[in-house]
Amino acid sequence: MKILSRLYVALIIFFLYAPVLVMIAFSFNESSSVWVFTGFPLKWYAGLIYDTTMLTALLHTIIIAVLSAVISTVLGTAAAVGIMALRKKFTAKLVMSVTQIPMMNADIVTGISLMLLFIFLGRLIGLDESLGFFTVLTAHITFNLPYVILSVMPKLKQTDPHLQEAALDLGCTPFKAFFKVVLPSISAGIVTGFIMAFTLSLDDFVISYFTCGHYQTLPIIIYNMTKKSVTPDTYALSTLIFIAIFTLLILYNVLQTKSEQKINRKARV
Numbered sequence: 001m002k003i004l005s006r007l008y009v010a011l012i013i014f015f016l017y018a019p020v021l022v023m024i025a026f027s028f029n030e031s032s033s034v035w036v037f038t039g040f041p042l043k044w045y046a047g048l049i050y051d052t053t054m055l056t057a058l059l060h061t062i063i064i065a066v067l068s069a070v071i072s073t074v075l076g077t078a079a080a081v082g083i084m085a086l087r088k089k090f091t092a093k094l095v096m097s098v099t100q101i102p103m104m105n106a107d108i109v110t111g112i113s114l115m116l117l118f119i120f121l122g123r124l125i126g127l128d129e130s131l132g133f134f135t136v137l138t139a140h141i142t143f144n145l146p147y148v149i150l151s152v153m154p155k156l157k158q159t160d161p162h163l164q165e166a167a168l169d170l171g172c173t174p175f176k177a178f179f180k181v182v183l184p185s186i187s188a189g190i191v192t193g194f195i196m197a198f199t200l201s202l203d204d205f206v207i208s209y210f211t212c213g214h215y216q217t218l219p220i221i222i223y224n225m226t227k228k229s230v231t232p233d234t235y236a237l238s239t240l241i242f243i244a245i246f247t248l249l250i251l252y253n254v255l256q257t258k259s260e261q262k263i264n265r266k267a268r269v
Helices: 002-026 041-052 052-085 090-101 107-124 135-158 160-169 174-185 185-202 206-211 218-226 232-268
Strands: none
Touching: 002 232, 041 052, 041 232, 052 135, 052 185, 052 218, 052 232, 090 107, 090 135, 107 135, 107 206, 135 174, 135 185, 135 206, 160 174, 174 185, 185 232, 206 218, 218 232
């Protein structure tokens, strides 16, 4: 049974990562053919420097990912604290249910509904171009918020509420007590929420496609390339993005492990 279970796990890992490994291998292929492998040069990685369209789209993607992650982390943390402060359990559950709708909703439904909303508001205030940078940023903040809230909420529940009360008794203002006591105890959840928001924003295509207008991100540029032909420098850029996201996921898992170990030590004490 152990051999079968290990074989099963190995097959799952193979099917998950085989396409990525093939992409990484062909990003080093000297030939642009996917049938002929002629060497391991770095010319496709070097060629990215001169591909202004790709670099501009990458810059747009990183700007949107960083800004949406920062804003959604701040708003999501504040929302999680506000939900925890609700005294009625029914109201808190209702708010959490409404918050989770963007997570359960299909991306295409979210994208189309946001596009219609932005176009309607744009026409209402007399804009010639309704879709652009701010609509993409707003859309990414919208679908990132639930993930940040769900990352911060467990840490707030694990935090002893008497710590903040003790800080207030010692003369701290509510604002200062939050930053001195509560914020350090939920910092792991905030960081994991930020990482999740960043990676989700970096990877998003469907919602960005419906809300971008002329402000195109990297996934949209790559999608447009597939209508003609995908050049090998796209494999190189995708490899770099995969490595960056993989590194962030490792960081996320390390933070989660350290947080769990800290909780276990406190429980033993």
